[in-house]
Amino acid sequence: MRITFLGTSAGTPTPERGLPSVLLENEGEQILFDCGEGTQRQLMKVKASLGKRMKIFITHMHGDHIFGLPGLIQTMNLINRTHPLEVFGPPGIRDFIEQTTVPAMCEPAFELTVHEVQGGEIINYKKYTVAGVWAEHSVPNIGYRITAGRSPGKFLPERARALGVPEGPLWGTLKAGMPVILEGGHEVMPEDVLGDPVKGIAVVYSGDTRPSGGIVRLAEGADLLIHECTFSEELRERALAEGHSTARGAAGVASEAGVRKLLLTHFSARYPDTTVLEEEARAVFPETSAAKDFDVYELRI
Amino acid sequence: MRITFLGTSAGTPTPERGLPSVLLENEGEQILFDCGEGTQRQLMKVKASLGKRMKIFITHMHGDHIFGLPGLIQTMNLINRTHPLEVFGPPGIRDFIEQTTVPAMCEPAFELTVHEVQGGEIINYKKYTVAGVWAEHSVPNIGYRITAGRSPGKFLPERARALGVPEGPLWGTLKAGMPVILEGGHEVMPEDVLGDPVKGIAVVYSGDTRPSGGIVRLAEGADLLIHECTFSEELRERALAEGHSTARGAAGVASEAGVRKLLLTHFSARYPDTTVLEEEARAVFPETSAAKDFDVYELRI
Numbered sequence: 004m005r006i007t008f009l010g011t012s013a014g015t016p017t018p019e020r021g022l023p024s025v026l027l028e029n030e031g032e033q034i035l036f037d038c039g040e041g042t043q044r045q046l047m048k049v050k051a052s053l054g055k056r057m058k059i060f061i062t063h064m065h066g067d068h069i070f071g072l073p074g075l076i077q078t079m080n081l082i083n084r085t086h087p088l089e090v091f092g093p094p095g096i097r098d099f100i101e102q103t104t105v106p107a108m109c110e111p112a113f114e115l116t117v118h119e120v121q122g123g124e125i126i127n128y129k130k131y132t133v134a135g136v137w138a139e140h141s142v143p144n145i146g147y148r149i150t151a152g153r154s155p156g157k158f159l160p161e162r163a164r165a166l167g168v169p170e171g172p173l174w175g176t177l178k179a180g181m182p183v184i185l186e187g188g189h190e191v192m193p194e195d196v197l198g199d200p201v202k203g204i205a206v207v208y209s210g211d212t213r214p215s216g217g218i219v220r221l222a223e224g225a226d227l228l229i230h231e232c233t234f235s236e237e238l239r240e241r242a243l244a245e246g247h248s249t250a251r252g253a254a255g256v257a258s259e260a261g262v263r264k265l266l267l268t269h270f271s272a273r274y275p276d277t278t279v280l281e282e283e284a285r286a287v288f289p290e291t292s293a294a295k296d297f298d299v300y301e302l303r304i
Numbered sequence: 305m306r307i308t309f310l311g312t313s314a315g316t317p318t319p320e321r322g323l324p325s326v327l328l329e330n331e332g333e334q335i336l337f338d339c340g341e342g343t344q345r346q347l348m349k350v351k352a353s354l355g356k357r358m359k360i361f362i363t364h365m366h367g368d369h370i371f372g373l374p375g376l377i378q379t380m381n382l383i384n385r386t387h388p389l390e391v392f393g394p395p396g397i398r399d400f401i402e403q404t405t406v407p408a409m410c411e412p413a414f415e416l417t418v419h420e421v422q423g424g425e426i427i428n429y430k431k432y433t434v435a436g437v438w439a440e441h442s443v444p445n446i447g448y449r450i451t452a453g454r455s456p457g458k459f460l461p462e463r464a465r466a467l468g469v470p471e472g473p474l475w476g477t478l479k480a481g482m483p484v485i486l487e488g489g490h491e492v493m494p495e496d497v498l499g500d501p502v503k504g505i506a507v508v509y510s511g512d513t514r515p516s517g518g519i520v521r522l523a524e525g526a527d528l529l530i531h532e533c534t535f536s537e538e539l540r541e542r543a544l545a546e547g548h549s550t551a552r553g554a555a556g557v558a559s560e561a562g563v564r565k566l567l568l569t570h571f572s573a574r575y576p577d578t579t580v581l582e583e584e585a586r587a588v589f590p591e592t593s594a595a596k597d598f599d600v601y602e603l604r605i
Contacts, residue, residue, distance in 0.1 A: 015379045016345040022375070040375035041342040044317040066378040066408035070371070074323070074341040077367040078316045095407050102403040106396050107367035108443065142409065 004029045004151055004204050004302040006227065008294040009045035011268045013233045013247075014067045021045050021296055022067045023269055025208060025229060029151050030130050033057040036147065036208040036229075042071035043078050049297060054084050060133070061092030062210025063144035064099070072100060077109035087114035091135075093143045094119045120145055136221045138212030141246040146209045146218045148225065152304035153203030155180045155193065163196045204302050207262070211269065213243070214252040222260035226302055230256060231269035232280055232293070250280040254287035265291040266300070305330045305452055305505050305603040307528065309595040310346035312569045314534045314548075315368045321597055322346050323368045324570055326509060326530060330452050331431050334358040337448065337509040337530075343372035344379050350598060355385050361434070362393030363511025364445035365400065373401060378410035388415035392436075394444045395420045421446055437522045439513030442547040447510045447519045449526065453605035454504030456481050456494065464497045505603050508563070512570065514544070515553035523561035527603055531557060532570035533581055533594070551581040555588035566592040567601070 005028045010021030022039025026046065033055055035042070046053060053075070061069055072090070079088065088111070090096060097117040104110050126133045131151035138146045158178045160170070168174065168191055173183045180193045205225040209218050212231060222228045233247035242249050248256075250267060257265035265288050270277055277293035284291040306329045311322030323340025327347065334356055336343070347354060354376070362370055373391070380389065389412070391397060398418040405411050427434045432452035439447045459479045461471075469475065469492055474484045481494045506526040510519050513532060523529045534548035543550050549557075551568060558566035566589055571578055578594035585592040 014382045016348065018345070018349045021345065040372065041345060044319070044322065044342060047317065048319045064408055066374055066405070066410045069408060070375040070378070070404070071341065073367055074371040077371070081315045099404075099407050102407070103371075103400075104367070106400050106403070107365055107370060109367045 004206070004304070006206065006229070006266075006300040006302070007049050007051075008268060008296055008298045009042055009049070010039050011270060011294045011296050013231075013269045013271045014065075015272050016041065017272050017275065019275065019296065020270065020272075022071065024071065025268070026051060027149060027206060029149075031056065032130065034149060035059040037062055037068040037210065038071040038075060039067050040070040040074075043075040045296070046075075053079050053082055054086065056086050057088055059088070059090045059092075060135075060145075060147045060208070061090065061096055062138075062146070062208070063093055063140060063142050064095050065142065065211065068210070069096070069099060073103035073107060073109065076100070076104055076111050076115070077107070080109055080112050084113045087116065089116045089118065091118045091120050091133075093145060094121075134221065136217040138210060138218055139215040139246065140211045140213070144210045144212055146207060146212065146215070146221050148205055148207045148221050150203050150205045152201060154201040156197035156200040159196055159198055163191075166191050166195060168196065201304070204304050206302070207260075209248075209253075209256075211246065212248060213246055214248050214256045219256055219259045222256065222262050225260065225262045227264050227266065227300070228257050228260065228262040229266045229268055229294075232267035232284070233269055233271050235274070235280055235283055250283040251287055254284035254291060257284075257288040257291070263290065266294050267291060268294045305507070305605070307507065307530070307567075307601040307603065308350050308352075309567075309569060309597055309599045310343055310350070311340050312571060312595050312597050312599075314532075314570045314572045315366075316573050317342065318573050318576065320576065321571065321573075323372065325372065326569070327352060328450060328507060330450075332357065333431065335450060336360040338363055338369040338511065339372040339376060340368050341371040341375075344376040346597070347376075354380050354383055355387065357387050358389055360389070360391045360393075361436075361446075361448045361509070362391065362397055363439075363447070363509070364394055364441060364443050365396050366443065366512065369511070370397070370400060374404035374408060374410065377401070377405055377412050377416070378408070381410055381413050385414045388417065390417045390419065392419045392421050392434075394446060395422075435522065437518040439511060439519055440516040440547065441512045441514070445511045445513055447508060447513065447516070447522050449506060449508045449522050451504050451506045453502060455502040457498035457501040460497055460499055464492075467492050467496060469497065502605070505605050507603070508561075510549075510554075510557075512547065513549060514547055515549050515557045520557055520560045523557065523563050526561065526563045528565050528567065528601070529558050529561065529563040530567045530569055530595075533568035533585070534570055534572050536575070536581055536584055551584040552588055555585035555592060558585075558589045558592070564591065567595050568592060569595045
């Protein structure tokens with residue numbers, strides 16, 4: 004799994020930092036978190052294909068997180084994309100896409116499905132699952148967790164045979180993680196016949212939020228938490244007023260959730276150098292880095 | 305007067321070329337022609353101020369020419385812009401701005417005036433005039449001409465006295481370019497008492513168009529014609545079908561209009577190297593260059 008930061012600024016871009024977007028690539032599939040203005044060009048700069056399978060998860064309806072959507076859709080049209088595109092986001096996202104692409108004459112010719120997420124859903128795909136929770140911002144904001152490569156453990160036929168489970172449909176039931184009862188009443192549990200479960204990789208993306216209990220629960224034990232960090236602790240009053248996190252606040256979430264690594268993003272333009280934010284966070288949670296545009300992180304299952 | 309190319313690609317950006325936008329700076333005022341996605345960041349890269357006086361002239365409603373507007377307005381809000389902003393464009397531009405900024409919660413806190421242009425208007429400002437004409441594209445597209453520094457010539461009091469025009473209101477009439485009749489019936493023409501007129505500088509921006517008689521008339525005698533050049537002559541059938549110009553077509557317009565200089569822009573992504581287009585145009589109109597992002601041209605009155 005590969006994570007590429009496409010834009011790491013907060014509300015306004017800077018010459019060095021684009022507007023919010025993070026690309027997650029996993030087994031040939033692309034997942035985009037947020038789509039700030041300029042995302043399509045950042046995708047081109049990292050040589051990502053706009054024709055491949057892609058799902059876009061939008062955290063909230065503020066312009067800096069969505070204004071890249073209409074142009075991305077227009078370009079996908081112009082390059083004759085054939086793969087469907089799915090966009091997930093809070094209520095309002097469907098109307099926004101329609102009201103920008105229709106008057107600008109770039110309604111998608113490919114299949115576009117827009118899902119308005121209410122938070123709390125878990126979507127199961129073949130290669131990964133996505134969970135969303137409401138975070139705490141000035142407008143509804145969804146934090147997302149992607150879990151990939153998770154598996155209940157390999158089925159071990161020799162163990163099943165030793166326990167007297169006959170080859171056939173009962174094996175399938177055990178493989179699917181459910182217990183079976185043998186003739187004679189003996190119950191066999193799936194863990195009796197499965198190898199060690201594979202934990203997989205879990206990545207959480209917070210969107211814009213105050214340090215939030217919802218994000219702590221969502222990120223529990225995750226390998227990577229990508230958390231917003233608009234201000235330093237010096238501006239904590241402003242962070243509170245605007246529904247944002249300070250570096251220390253983000254680090255507190257990482258620490259409570261027990262994640263392996265915290266990556267800070269979404270920096271106010273007042274921090275051309277983010278060292279002060281990185282250091283503030285590391286005092287609470289040492290495994291912290293501040294992301295820059297085009298930073299790439301590889302995660303192995 | 306200074307012209308800065310902010311984006312020189314056609315419909316899709318490339319890693320090297322942003323989406324269409326040209327900045328014209330004249331005596332402390334900024335004029336933007338088109339506002340493709342990413343324009344606000346390009347403006348930051350050339351250190352243009354987003355707080356200064358600005359007028360934006362949109363040529364047509366295709367997404368690649370307008371998708372930078374909502375984000376630019378959002379950023380102007382976030383930096384607490386106080387100067388008013390005026391946007392001119394074809395019918396539909398007002399709804400587009402409203403339908404993008406309202407759901408994304410970035411309605412302008414500063415004064416924003418949107419003018420839906422019908423073509424054919426001439427707007428007179430203190431320092432320049434703007435004329436617009438319909439060009440020939442797949443959708444309504446307005447070409448714009450900016451004329452700055454034009455003046456009817458300095459009033460020469462000694463000549464007025466020599467012709468017997470008494471100091472007073474008649475001098476004002478002559479200064480304003482109108483004739484006066486003296487006591488006794490003798491008519492004095494303004495050119496009798498004015499110095500040589502100052503021609504000023506005229507710049508024409510075509511937007512997306514076929515080689516068009518309207519643009520030829522608009523650009524007559526202009527100092528600079530910025531003309532779209534999506535394809536080379538090899539793809540003239542496609543240019544015709546899509547309402548675009550080839551390099552040779554653009555050069556023909558420059559030649560017929562008798563402009564001083566032709567700058568080509570709006571290149572299809574198939575031309576990472578635009579030499580072929582420049583050469584094709586120069587065969588018809590030698591004073592041609594192909595623009596690149598961040599190219600700057602200075603024009604003197």
